Amino acid sequence: NAGVTQTPKFQVLKTGQSMTLQCAQDMNHNSMYWYRQDPGMGLRLIYYSASEGTTDKGEVPNGYNVSRLNKREFSLRLESAAPSQTSVYFCASSQQTGGHYGYTFGSGTRLTVV
Amino acid sequence: GIQVEQSPPDLILQEGANSTLRCNFSDSVNNLQWFHQNPWGQLINLFYIPSGTKQNGRLSATTVATERYSLLYISSSQTTDSGVYFCAVGVTGGGNKLTFGTGTQLKVEL
Numbered sequence: 001n002a003g004v005t006q007t008p009k010f011q012v013l014k015t016g017q018s019m020t021l022q023c024a025q026d027m028n029h030n031s032m033y034w035y036r037q038d039p040g041m042g043l044r045l046i047y048y049s050a051s052e053g054t055t056d057k058g059e060v061p062n063g064y065n066v067s068r069l070n071k072r073e074f075s076l077r078l079e080s081a082a083p084s085q086t087s088v089y090f091c092a093s094s095q096q097t098g099g100h101y102g103y104t105f106g107s108g109t110r111l112t113v114v
Numbered sequence: 115g116i117q118v119e120q121s122p123p124d125l126i127l128q129e130g131a132n133s134t135l136r137c138n139f140s141d142s143v144n145n146l147q148w149f150h151q152n153p154w155g156q157l158i159n160l161f162y163i164p165s166g167t168k169q170n171g172r173l174s175a176t177t178v179a180t181e182r183y184s185l186l187y188i189s190s191s192q193t194t195d196s197g198v199y200f201c202a203v204g205v206t207g208g209g210n211k212l213t214f215g216t217g218t219q220l221k222v223e224l
Contacts, residue, residue, distance in 0.1 A: 033212075048209060050210065103149075
């Protein structure tokens with residue numbers, strides 16, 4: 001049982017380049033999330049998907065797009081990377097039924113934009 | 115949006131000591147979770163505790179929803195308890211999304 005798998009683990013981009021961060025979960029969870037973590041600021045929500053076929057903006061969505069490809073996969077795309085997007089990105093999933101609302105996080109992607 | 119404040123921001127303990135971490139939030143919540151981020155960056159869910167008290171080994175948590183705070187107790191601390199502890203909350207109608215506090219950095223020394 002792998003839980004939540006994120007790829008890649010590390011990435012360096014040049015300003016203006018694009019990339020997609022991949023996330024997959026094998027727990028049959030309905031909801032998936034993308035957060036970014038910056039020093040001293042905790043985690044901030046970028047986008048989330050409450051269920052397959054839906055996506056919604058979080059606190060800091062500018063510069064990002066997402067795709068809920070199916071129930072397992074939720075990708076985050078940076079169309080034109082900027083140095084302000086240098087951060088650690090975490091994907092998470094949760095169930096919304098049966099009282100099991102706890103989040104499971106992936107191991108993170110450390111992104112540097114130069 | 116809802117505000118989440120954690121205290122203290124930093125804490126240094128000797129191995130074997132006990133500690134209490136606090137999380138205050140500014141509005142009613144239907145979801146509250148505690149996480150531990152280890153020194154390698156991995157985030158581990160400790161408790162889902164929108165109200166009441168739960169215990170898991172040396173860790174326990176209490177949420178008093180009517181007074182808008184939660185406490186995380188660590189007893190007989192070990193060096194492996196080091197890392198950052200985050201409180202995160204969600205509100206009704208929020209789609210189970212969480213707002214995180216800025217964390218308590220804990221270091222346990224021998």
